[in-house]
Amino acid sequence: MPERRVVSLHDGSQMPTVGLGTWKAEPSKVGNAVSVAIREGYRHIDCAAVYGNEGEVGQALIESMQSGVVKREEMFIVSKLWNADHQHAKVKPALERSLKLLNLDYIDLYLMHWPLAMHDDRSLNFDIHFMETWKAMEELVDCGLARHIGLSNFNQAQISEVLSSGRIHPAVLQIENHPYLTQTELVEFCLSNNIQVTAYCPLARAGFPRPDRPGNLLEHPTVCSIAAAHNATPTQVLVRFQLERGITVIPKSVTAERIKENIQVFAFSFSDEEMKSLHAINLDWRIVPNEGCREHPLFPFSL
Numbered sequence: 001m002p003e004r005r006v007v008s009l010h011d012g013s014q015m016p017t018v019g020l021g022t023w024k025a026e027p028s029k030v031g032n033a034v035s036v037a038i039r040e041g042y043r044h045i046d047c048a049a050v051y052g053n054e055g056e057v058g059q060a061l062i063e064s065m066q067s068g069v070v071k072r073e074e075m076f077i078v079s080k081l082w083n084a085d086h087q088h089a090k091v092k093p094a095l096e097r098s099l100k101l102l103n104l105d106y107i108d109l110y111l112m113h114w115p116l117a118m119h120d121d122r123s124l125n126f127d128i129h130f131m132e133t134w135k136a137m138e139e140l141v142d143c144g145l146a147r148h149i150g151l152s153n154f155n156q157a158q159i160s161e162v163l164s165s166g167r168i169h170p171a172v173l174q175i176e177n178h179p180y181l182t183q184t185e186l187v188e189f190c191l192s193n194n195i196q197v198t199a200y201c202p203l204a205r206a207g208f209p210r211p212d213r214p215g216n217l218l219e220h221p222t223v224c225s226i227a228a229a230h231n232a233t234p235t236q237v238l239v240r241f242q243l244e245r246g247i248t249v250i251p252k253s254v255t256a257e258r259i260k261e262n263i264q265v266f267a268f269s270f271s272d273e274e275m276k277s278l279h280a281i282n283l284d285w286r287i288v289p290n291e292g293c294r295e296h297p298l299f300p301f302s303l
């Protein structure tokens, strides 16, 4: 049974499959979460400028490195360019700000957070196309500040445009993915084009209040029965589900026991039948519909 601890990216470099998410990881909690995660074996941390907590993540990273728990080259750190920094001239300074906060000289993966631009006040900016932004991101690879660049929340047509008009291959697409939103076609498109897929909200944000939520995935009968069959927890089933599909996955927690639980996913695997029954949960339901950006011509979602 393959453990699936790492995947190879298009250029042969390796990316750890399970990372720690940091969105809504509150100040005073996120640093501890990162330190715990590194001690528990996480080598991939998912950050973003807009999460507003990269400074505390960076403090935990430097402490873990200086105390010898981990070396820089063992870590795979991801950050994301926010929508207000899509203008060519703003891209490099935006990464430099993140790197300073994260206490790093380079980022392993820099993602364009969304295909659409905004102004600083979060109103929509219709004047910048994502190819202008992508070209500026390519220069970050050229100058060594980013090892890889990639996309987040792009649809298939938008990814195709980057593939045909860009100079550097996008290493990763980060998208919402869990059994309520399996996005099979988009995932297959990426994997067949040598673009690694990372699943965000892999637990569909367990516990996050949403009145239209079809039900807590951690209590879903299919998820629970597969968990019982493998002596695993429902969360571990949701994480392993992505690994079985060749997808990397970034569950977020600030709770030490959960951080530990969420990465203990390498000692079991699922049968074809079990995978089929997890896929059958799909409802094309998003927890991140981003309705506020729907009028933008580059809004990516049709479902």
Ligand SMILES: NC(=O)c1ccc[n+]([C@@H]2O[C@H](COP(=O)([O-])OP(=O)(O)OC[C@H]3O[C@@H](n4cnc5c(N)ncnc54)[C@H](OP(=O)(O)O)[C@@H]3O)[C@@H](O)[C@H]2O)c1
Residues within 6 Å of the ligand: 020, 021, 022, 023, 024, 046, 047, 113, 152, 153, 174, 175, 199, 200, 201, 202, 203, 204, 205, 206, 207, 208, 218, 235, 250, 251, 252, 253, 254, 255, 258, 259, 261, 262, 288
């Ligand atoms: N690219 C994008 O646009 C985008 C969008 C959204 C998210 N992301 C990234 O993806 C990461 C993950 O997504 P997410 O944080 O939105 O949602 P998620 O990982 O699906 O769910 C996080 C929630 O689940 C809880 N949880 C974690 N482990 C648990 C466990 N073992 N048992 C029960 N509850 C558990 C967490 O609580 P506690 O923390 O209180 O333990 C938190 O409330 C983000 O943190 C971020 O890094 C990217």
